[in-house]
Amino acid sequence: MSELQQEVARRRTFAIISHPDAGKTTVTEKLLLFGGAIQLAGTVKGRKSARHATSDWMELEKQRGISVTSSVMQFPFQDRIVNLLDTPGHEDFSEDTYRTLTAVDSALMVIDAAKGVEERTIKLMDVCRMRATPIMTFMNKLDREGRDPMELMDEVESVLRIRCAPVTWPIGMGKRFRGVFHLLDDRVHLYSAQHSGRAQSGEIVEGLDNPRLDELLGDQARELRQEVELIREAGNEFDEAAYLRGELTPVFFGSAINNFGLRELLERFVRHAPPPQPREAEPRPVAPEEPEFSGFVFKIQANMDPNHRDRIAFLRVCSGAYRKGMRIRQVRTGKDMKIANAITFLASDRDQVETAYPGDIIGLHNHGTIQIGDTFSEGEALKFTGVPNFAPELFRRAVLRDPMRMKALQKGITELCEEGASQLFRPLQGNDLIVGAVGALQFDVVAFRLKNEYGVDCAFEPVNVATARWVRCEDPRRLEQFRERNAQSLATDVAGELAYIAPSRVNLQLTEERWPEVEFRATREH
Numbered sequence: 001m002s003e004l005q006q007e008v009a010r011r012r013t014f015a016i017i018s019h020p021d022a023g024k025t026t027v028t029e030k031l032l033l034f035g036g037a038i039q040l041a042g043t044v045k046g047r048k049s050a051r052h053a054t055s056d057w058m059e060l061e062k063q064r065g066i067s068v069t070s071s072v073m074q075f076p077f078q079d080r081i082v083n084l085l086d087t088p089g090h091e092d093f094s095e096d097t098y099r100t101l102t103a104v105d106s107a108l109m110v111i112d113a114a115k116g117v118e119e120r121t122i123k124l125m126d127v128c129r130m131r132a133t134p135i136m137t138f139m140n141k142l143d144r145e146g147r148d149p150m151e152l153m154d155e156v157e158s159v160l161r162i163r164c165a166p167v168t169w170p171i172g173m174g175k176r177f178r179g180v181f182h183l184l185d186d187r188v189h190l191y192s193a194q195h196s197g198r199a200q201s202g203e204i205v206e207g208l209d210n211p212r213l214d215e216l217l218g219d220q221a222r223e224l225r226q227e228v229e230l231i232r233e234a235g236n237e238f239d240e241a242a243y244l245r246g247e248l249t250p251v252f253f254g255s256a257i258n259n260f261g262l263r264e265l266l267e268r269f270v271r272h273a274p275p276p277q278p279r280e281a282e283p284r285p286v287a288p289e290e291p292e293f294s295g296f297v298f299k300i301q302a303n304m305d306p307n308h309r310d311r312i313a314f315l316r317v318c319s320g321a322y323r324k325g326m327r328i329r330q331v332r333t334g335k336d337m338k339i340a341n342a343i344t345f346l347a348s349d350r351d352q353v354e355t356a357y358p359g360d361i362i363g364l365h366n367h368g369t370i371q372i373g374d375t376f377s378e379g380e381a382l383k384f385t386g387v388p389n390f391a392p393e394l395f396r397r398a399v400l401r402d403p404m405r406m407k408a409l410q411k412g413i414t415e416l417c418e419e420g421a422s423q424l425f426r427p428l429q430g431n432d433l434i435v436g437a438v439g440a441l442q443f444d445v446v447a448f449r450l451k452n453e454y455g456v457d458c459a460f461e462p463v464n465v466a467t468a469r470w471v472r473c474e475d476p477r478r479l480e481q482f483r484e485r486n487a488q489s490l491a492t493d494v495a496g497e498l499a500y501i502a503p504s505r506v507n508l509q510l511t512e513e514r515w516p517e518v519e520f521r522a523t524r525e526h
């Protein structure tokens with residue numbers, strides 16, 4: 001095996017999907033702890049990414065430097081290198097989450113055992129299904145009274161439409177929680193509450209029939225044996241191939257806050273989760289073992305430090321290796337750039353990266369020339385596909401308080417919209433700047449940042465736009481006619497793509513019917 005092949009085989013790149021409060025932050029902390037990335041849990045900043053109130057969010061945004069660091073975390077575990085990509089907690093940032101999911105090879109679903117499958121998990125699971133992303137499941141908070149484990153798995157199977165195969169099985173829950181039985185290793189891991197946050201493991205008992213279990217667990221040992229018999233007869237067995245196809249999820253039980261049950265998960269994760277896979281691109285798919293470097297940008301984030309307005313483009317390496325100082329080409333513009341100071345994301349610090357392999361993320365300093373979805377290569381005209389841009393559902397017009405600041409406003413809005421959470425549309429007619437967003441909080445954030453980072457005081461007013469669709473047409477003449485007739489409802493986005501901004505859904509429907517040759521897309525592929 002070549003060095004590159006070995007490095008590819010060791011990489012595991014994933015994200016956590018969960019409903020707010022299920023325990024994503026806590027799980028992240030404990031995983032980092034196992035990776036030796038931090039000594040004590042509780043150091044992951046940006047906890048509870050202020051999903052509650054705008055004002056909280058503003059406060060938190062002041063620490064954005066930190067949130068940049070923690071948005072990609074790399075840590076070693078056993079002989080593997082794990083990349084964990086964080087996803088924003090607030091639902092108004094869901095687009096960002098969706099795009100992050102295009103940059104991972106698998107996902108970890110965290111479910112609160114008392115609450116079961118919740119709404120946001122359902123949505124995120126739908127996104128994972130589009131790419132048949134393999135998913136492992138962690139049922140969290142077993143130290144509290146929750147739902148019956150069988151019932152939880154039934155719910156996952158029926159609501160999320162994925163088969164469950166328990167790998168560990170809980171022994172009691174809440175006050176009676178005693179540990180988990182590992183079905184594949186035939187071992188019992190005993191639980192003791194560990195609030196210290198240190199990575200320790202409790203006593204391990206080999207074999208379900210071990211009399212030591214009766215000593216330790218009494219009646220619960222008998223109950224456990226009965227349950228295990230039942231699962232072995234009636235449940236799904238772990239099947240790696242089905243997991244890799246996204247049809248079956250291995251399920252682990254535990255309590256993240258007590259650092260229990262996660263080690264079992266992480267061990268199986270590094271063993272079974274897929275390494276970087278070949279990825280769809282135009283004009284051909286790209287395999288990670290190809291010697292030439294390639295990758296795509298899935299996220300752009302600005303730093304709040306007003307003195308160094310460095311925006312960082314997060315690039316997922318898809319093939320070859322990145323080496324410090326190498327020249328890579330931005331395929332969209334055809335420009336070559338020398339990358340001397342890319343950022344890597346070792347959990348402890350933001351280090352300068354020397355080398356990065358497929359599955360790794362590197363941060364490129366972006367001075368406004370890089371867009372979400374951009375492909376970089378060593379020269380080949382490749383384009384990675386499948387990084388979506390969703391049609392926003394809320395629109396407002398930016399209104400400037402000081403007309404002399406128009407230039408600054410345009411610059412600010414354009415730059416902020418490049419981050420992708422909100423989108424800028426410039427109507428073909430008139431001078432309006434229309435911002436579209438998936439959630440209302442975005443407007444507050446944009447206004448706040450415009451003021452803070454660009455010194456522009458602006459408000460957002462209602463505007464007569466209900467929805468937007470990106471427009472495509474095979475026939476250039478027909479497209480030209482469409483443009484002429486509908487100029488009042490057409491705009492260009494940040495990338496210069498044409499979009500139809502409809503005053504109402506009915507209007508959109510009528511226009512679609514009137515122009516059957518024109519495609520109206522709800523997502524724009526970057």
Ligand code: G4P
Pocket residue numbers: 018019020021022023024025026027047048089140141142143144254255256257258
């Ligand atoms: P999130 O990122 O998915 O939103 O969840 P987070 O980890 O912040 O956890 C949400 C709440 O659930 C936190 O409590 C956290 O301490 C708690 N939690 C996480 N894992 C477990 C567990 O295994 N058992 C129990 N009982 N609770 C757990 P909080 O009170 O909202 O926040 P905090 O005051 O602890 O920070």
